[in-house]
Amino acid sequence: MSDEAHNPFRPIDAMLPHTQLEAETREFWREREIFRRSIEERPADAVFSFYEGPPTANGAPGVHHVLSRVFKDLFPRYQTMRGRRVPRKGGWDTHGLPVELEVERELGLSSKAEIEDYGIERFNQQCRESVMRYVEQWEDMTDRVAFWIDMSDAYRTYTPEYIESCWWIFKTLWDQDLIYEARRTTPHCPRCETSLSSHEVAQGYAEDTPDPSIWIRFRAHNDTLPSALRHTGPTDLLAWTTTPWTLPANSGLAVAADESYAAVQLPDGSRLLLAERLVERALGDIEGVRVAARVDGAKLEGVTYEGLYEPEQWGNSAWRFEGARLVECEDDELPARRVVTADFVSMEEGSGIVHIAPAFGEDDYLLGRDAGLLFRQPVDLRGLMTGDPSAGPSFVGKWVKDADADVIADLDSRGQLLRQQTIRHTYPFCWRCDTPLLYYAKPSWYIATSRLRDSLLDSNEHLIQWHPEHIRRGRYGDWLSNNVDWAISRERYWGTPLPFWRCESCGRTDCVGSFDELRRRAVGDPPDLSDPHRPVVDDVLIRCEACGGEARRIPEVADAWFDSGAMPYAQWHYPFENQELFAERFPADFICEAVDQTRGWFYSLHAEAVLLHNAEAVPEPTSFRHVLSLGHILDEQGEKMSKSRGNVVDPWSVLDAHGADALRWYCYVASPAGNPRRFSERLVGEAQRRFLHTLWNTYAFFVTYANIDGWRPGDRAVGAPLDLDRWILSELHALIERVTAALEAYDATDAARALERFVDALSNWYVRRSRRRFWSSARGGAAADRSAKAAAYETLYTVLTTLARLLAPMTPYLAEEIWRNLVAEQDADAAESVHLADWPTAEAAQIDERLNTEMALVQRVASLGRAARSNAGIKVRQPLAAVSVAVPTAADAAAVERHAETIADELNVKEVKLAEAGSDARRYTIKPNLRVLGPRLGPQLPALRGALSSLAPELAAHIVQVVETGQTVEIEGISLGSDDLLIESEAGGGADTASAEDESCSVSLDTRISEPLAHEGLAREVIHRVQSLRRDSGLHPADRIQLVLATDDAELGAALRAFESLVAAETLATRVAHDGAAHPHQAAASIEGAPLTLSLARA
RNA sequence: GGGCCAUUAGCUCAGCAGGUUAGAGCGCAGUCCUGAUAAGACUGAGGUCCCUGGUUCGAGUCCAGGAUGGCCCA
Secondary structure, three states: OOOHHHOOOOOOOOOOOHHHHHHHHHHHHHHOOHHHHHHHOOOOOOEOOEOOOOOOOOOOOOHHHHHHHHHHHHHHHHHHHOOOEOOOEEEEOOOOHHHHHHHHHHHOOOOHHHHHHHOHHHHHHHHHHHOOOOHHHHHHHHHHOOOOOEEEEEEEOOOHHHHHHHHHHHHHHHHOOOEEEEEEEEEEEOOOOEEOOHHHHHHOEEEEEEEEEEEEEEEEOHHHOOHHHOOOOOEEEEEEEOOHHHHHHOOEEEEOOOOEEEEEEOOOOOEEEEEHHHHHHHHOOOOOOEEEEEEEHHHHOOOEEOOOOOHHHHOOOEEEEEOOEEEEOOHHHOOOEEEEEOOOOOOOOOOOEEEEOHHHOHHHHHHHHHHOOEEEOOEOOOOEEOOOOOOOOOOOOOEHHHHHHHHHHHHHHOOOEEEEEEEEEEEEEOOOOOOEOEEEEEEEEEEOHHHHHHHHHHHHHHOOEEEOOHHHHHHHHHHHOOOOOEEOEEOOOOOOEOOEEEEOOOOOEEEOOOHHHHHHHEOOOOOOOOOOOOOHHHHOEEEOOOOOOEEEEOOOEEOHHHHHHOHHHHOOOOOOOOHHHHHHHOOEEEEEEEHHHOOOHHHHHHHHHHHHHHOOOOOOOOOEEEEEEEOOEEOOOOOEOOOOOOOOOOHHHHHHHHOHHHHHHHHHHOOOOOOOEEOOHHHHHHHHHHHHHHHHHHHHHHHHHHHHHOOOHHHHHOOOOOHHHHHHHHHHHHHHHHHHHHHHOOOHHHHHHHHHHHHHHHHHHHHHHHHHHHHHHHHOOOHHHHHHHHHHHHHHHHHHHHHHHHHOOOOHHHHHHHHHHHHHOOOOOOOOOHHHOOOOOOOHHHOOHHHHHHHHHHHHHHHHHHHHHHHHOOOOOOOEEEEEEEOOOHHHHHHHHHOHHHHHHHHOEEEEEEOOOOOOOEEEEEEEOHHHHHHHHHHHHHHHHHHHHOOOHHHHHHHHHHHHOOOOEEEOOEEEOHHHEEEEEEEOOOOOEEEEEOOOOEEEEEOOOOHHHHHHHHHHHHHHHHHHHHHHOOOOOOOOEEEEEEOOOHHHHHHHHHOHHHHHHHHOEEEEEOOOOOOOEEEEEEEOOEEEEEEEEEO
16 A cells, blocks of 8 residues: 555545635635635736625625626636636625615614704714625635635725716716706605605505595586587586595596496486496496496596596695696686596406506596696605695595595585495505505606617617527516616615705705716815715805805715716716726626516616616626626525525535535526526535536545555556546547537536536546456456556546536536546646646547447437336346347447447346347348438328338338348338438347337347356355455455355355355455365355355455 | 417426427436436336317317416406
8 A cells, every 4th residue: 555645635524524615715715815816826917807886784695695696706716717817806885775664674764854863973874884794704705615706805885986976977967968867756655755666565465455436527618528428418428436535636537448338327316427447336236327328438538527526625636737847826727637548448357447546647647748637746755645735635644544434425415425344455564564566656867778778779789698598578678668767866865975066055966976076066165975864965166167056966866876976987986986997897798687687787788888878988888798686595495585484505514515516516407597496405415416426536536546556646647548548538529529519608517418428427437447457456456457457546636637627617626626537637737727727728639429320329228227127126246148239220230239348238238239230130120210201201200100110020121121222212102211211120028038128229139158257256255255344344445355165055156166255356355265264254155045154354 | 349379297497390109307116327416327117298179091289169277468
């Protein structure tokens, strides 16, 4: 045995010690600064730019965060090895409502009034601290999963520099006239006095919420009705609503233009107008209803009617639209309420006439704006009906939901109410305080992205590569083509302050584009902008350039998505600093996040680039070229992971149990990156066992035997490669090609699955088939053996060191371990780390397609042969005389002959024979080759198929013989050659054979066991027992032994004598005795029923 | 209500220029092999390829409609 000091390679454990290995590897990377060097040692003029989508560190990272980080890591590592310089600047998203809500919760605040009482300055200070609270956990996780990114130089969206870059963007867009203020309908919590994001709204839906359902009469002005509807009495327009409190804000009624409307006569003499299709549903329970006239909805447009309430009379204003602006009306200019057409009018419920209150619904607002209806908002942001209680109805001053009852009672008393019911439906509530939300139109600031819709679509189409591709035109493109202007203002505190100042004298609004500009224009002393957040910035007044008055900043802050979309510029404080860095890194070659960022970060990045490019402020209308959109992680049941469901998987438990490489490998191999994936720790463990463990075993095998033999990489000169060696190298280079192509296409799964197939073949075919070559040294061996052994070492070494590089981007720890032990610690000139090494190149000359095909056939034959043995119940240890193989082509037959030795060895048979084509010992099945004949024959095919399936066996054999000579046969009047037919054969099933076959290949074993074969079988059984005893006795594989085998059984004794040299050679016995003193390590065995005592000692 | 994705064995997933008997891994049962051994090989059981129509000589694969789940948006 070799002295450890002389081992060429560092000995390793047979089990993959992932925890220790990963910790040591991280330490090595840290000490030797491998990450920094992996960037700096690549040429500065070959930058591959990566942008980090900033996470928010106000919560602990989950396994879904691990998913995106391992994909973010994979491609930069790959590109580095391909020779690119890949700087990776980290970043943190720090602003926004989620941060504020967390702080509100901690401080026990629940309204804006309470926040302002607490103090905006203190509140924002809390936000600043809260947002980085989990940063250490994030950094630990990042380090542990080996996501290489520079955290020490991470950008943070709350820094003054970052905010100033955002101001520059606002100013640039402002100068292009792309920013405006307008009202928009938003879900609003009247208790918290804030808009809620759709995400928040989605959390708060309650089913089965009871609400009033009332049917109201609006008295039409007779002279405005179409002539078909005019008659002597009054006509009422029938509308339906579940929000009586919005009725005072009514300013129109909407109908469907292409529906028929009916005027119906009620028994009491009154007339109601409603959609004809809904008459039965709405009035079916009233006896004597009669349709008096019909008219198309379009004809109703312009009909005017009496209002139910005139809120102007108790102190509310009415407004009219001027484009998107609202202008307050003087009382005497109010136009009458009127009927308009709209495409959202439902024929599923209600009356087909919809009450329109533009202040309280998205549809209503847009319709009011486009049709020029009045805008009334007699409700304040606290949800109270506004106005002078002494001048108005009883509901004035009441909370809207309480006002409902007053409105209903009032309308009933005035005869305006047809009926009232209660319905149950799904309604949104504030997820924090359970207050019903109101849809409320209020002013917001917008970026006019819709004006650049064509540019957005164009750069999406031509400049961005989506992975998966379908998102380009699907989820993203489809949404983009319906792009609406971006609402960027939030009535909140912790965010980038919007740099818009409005003159308190003349109302002119101006945008400030830098801190310098603000200091210059400030009234009084230049302000300290070391923290430009609210409230500091709120206190800065500037001089109005139009009238010389004082302008005050509007109170809103920016949508946090705006911050994230600004990162290509703001991370460098561009354009105030780092112009060259910006130019070098813009746009990113690669970004990666989960699919929910499609309309989040992916959009904000894209939109800001297009907007800035439109202003000629950046060189391209995109800030990224390749975007990898990851599917979400679901739990084992396919449910989304969320805290409230309690099914969140903690990444640490997975990392501790299986290691980072296993988790990474699972992420890559389990399913395509874009698909949602069901996650379970069990599957990570499976990935580890199936792949990492197999590779580790192969690596451990190599190190063990190389150390025994003292083989070093420098010994390469000798050794003529066998077919087996050439084959695995051929497969290796085909693998390089495949993996390279897959990673170029951002397809990690294809790369990983190819690697998995290769490692399986390496372990279970190449190494298994090569084992004897590695052992041969232990027996001294001839020159030919030494050559074959050297070739095996050289080949396996090449394969493992190449695999280390192919795997480096995916399993960086394991790849590093293999590389360092096999390469870096051997050769001072080699790359110190695999992550500093170059990506391997596929050499076409090494790829031998024919050999690959042949070996696949040999493996199939071996597999079939084992199946045949299994069918016959004959174990592989029992040698057999012959196997007969039938294959379809001459090339296949030649392959079987060429590799007969391998097949014989695999199947433990003495001889491999080829079955004769057409021999009557075989049965043939002939089928039409559908792929060829389908297009040619079409409808004739079924008849031919029937004829072929019912051929007599002799005729089938005859046809086979004919077509094999290249001639054609005629069946059902159709001339058929060998290409038109698929021929399958199976063994005739002789008494002494066992066979197995697949579609084209048949293997038949001679099952007759002669006495010598039986004896050899017994001898092999004994060898097996001796080997077990060697191992149980703790002997090293290379130890020589002395052996005593004693038996009373004549048959077994004869077998042992006949095969004594085989037994000795296989067990490394220098001496085999059949009696005499027993050695220290002993065992008793029963060999096919014959008793055997065996004992051995180290020689 | 709209868009996108998915639906194939008990579980996780392949397959799809339309082609004959739909595969792999895990799990289960059995057998074998073992000088990589907490591995490995073979066999078996296990499928209305979500449903309904259509195109076609032929559909898991293409088309239409629907169902269920996931995501995004109203």
